[in-house]
Amino acid sequence: MLTILFSARPDRWNQYEDPLNGALDHARIGPFRVVTEAPRAEVDYIVYAPNGGLTDFSVFPNLKAVLSLWAGVETIVGNTTITVPLARMVDSGLRAGMREWVVGHVLRHHLGMDADIMGTPGVWAPRVPPLARDRSIAILGLGELGTACAEALSALGFRVSGWSRSPRTLPGVTCHSGADGLATCLQQAQIVVLLLPDTQATQNILNSETLARLPKGAVVINPGRGPLIDDDALLAALDRGQVAHATLDVFRVEPLPADHPFWTHPGVTVTPHIASETRPDTASLVIAENIRRCEAGQPMLHLVDRDAGY
Ligand code: NAP
Numbered sequence: 001m002l003t004i005l006f007s008a009r010p011d012r013w014n015q016y017e018d019p020l021n022g023a024l025d026h027a028r029i030g031p032f033r034v035v036t037e038a039p040r041a042e043v044d045y046i047v048y049a050p051n052g053g054l055t056d057f058s059v060f061p062n063l064k065a066v067l068s069l070w071a072g073v074e075t076i077v078g079n080t081t082i083t084v085p086l087a088r089m090v091d092s093g094l095r096a097g098m099r100e101w102v103v104g105h106v107l108r109h110h111l112g113m114d115a116d117i118m119g120t121p122g123v124w125a126p127r128v129p130p131l132a133r134d135r136s137i138a139i140l141g142l143g144e145l146g147t148a149c150a151e152a153l154s155a156l157g158f159r160v161s162g163w164s165r166s167p168r169t170l171p172g173v174t175c176h177s178g179a180d181g182l183a184t185c186l187q188q189a190q191i192v193v194l195l196l197p198d199t200q201a202t203q204n205i206l207n208s209e210t211l212a213r214l215p216k217g218a219v220v221i222n223p224g225r226g227p228l229i230d231d232d233a234l235l236a237a238l239d240r241g242q243v244a245h246a247t248l249d250v251f252r253v254e255p256l257p258a259d260h261p262f263w264t265h266p267g268v269t270v271t272p273h274i275a276s277e278t279r280p281d282t283a284s285l286v287i288a289e290n291i292r293r294c295e296a297g298q299p300m301l302h303l304v305d306r307d308a309g310y
Contacts, residue, residue: 008049023288093279132157138189146195198225199309223275
């Protein structure tokens with residue numbers, strides 16, 4: 001009997017209990033039980049969200065793998081008590097949600113929708129909206145989520161470039177990598193979307209120097225992680241018009257403190273870390289498949305590279 005410990009916020013259990021049991025049944029892994037509590041020596045797998053409170057994995061002597069419910073693993077990857085494989089979440093629902101959030105916010109800025117939504121009653125001022133083919137967008141991070149967004153924006157006709165650690169090839173996307181690649185990518189980016197993980201190498205990737213490389217009046221959209229941006233440098237860039245607007249979903253401190261200048265800056269839109277969410281029905285299939293693979297001695301999917309930090 002495999003014991004799978006579900007360690008996340010208690011309200012998550014209500015959402016995951018049925019889909020997870022269903023997906024594990026379907027995966028035909030043999031007898032199993034999914035529980036929120038179990039004798040530690042009996043635990044084979046942990047389905048894990050960091051905000052569930054568990055931090056010491058050394059107390060599970062027979063643990064085979066940790067399966068994160070989150071795509072971003074910056075708070076888990078340095079946990080030295082995890083000595084078994086650690087898989088992060090790659091989920092079609094998460095991907096779809098991010099694609100829709102990013103396309104929505106890009107279109108808002110591209111079409112200048114605010115002018116109409118917040119327009120003056122009685123003022124009839126027609127203007128010719130721009131076309132996607134005349135707009136350059138850079139996606140920093142061409143992984144699961146960045147690729148989905150790049151493909152969707154390219155399909156709409158935008159001129160899309162992207163940046164990743166290792167060289168990539170994506171149809172319809174001009175791909176860059178390395179330090180020179182970042183500079184080239186930013187130089188043309190009227191809209192820049194951050195979908196990098198939070199690692200030592202990516203923290204403050206948007207700073208005073210890199211923000212200065214953007215064309216004047218660029219838009220910054222960050223659904224990645226808060227530490228990717230030097231907040232003070234962004235505020236300064238907004239104040240001098242180098243950045244026209246920033247739409248931010250993630251922050252160094254969450255919830256964003258009430259006195260943070262982002263809340264009241266006219267050039268900033270704050271969304272409360274809702275760009276995309278792991279969906280229990282599809283995420284459960286990914287977890288079940290990974291447990292099936294581990295039990296069958298096959299390579300697990302979406303393993304975290306502890307050295308790279310993501
Ligand atoms: P992923 O598949 O691991 O992709 C990460 C991308 O970033 C890869 O293309 C990677 O390059 C690139 N990268 C990493 N370090 C780099 C560096 N030093 N220089 C240049 N490129 C670098 O991750 P994902 O699933 O797309 O998720 C991306 C992030 O989105 C997550 O880490 C998480 O922080 C965030 N997220 C936010 C929400 C939300 O609701 N706001 C929801 C889910 C996820 P390679 O291709 O060379 O590996």
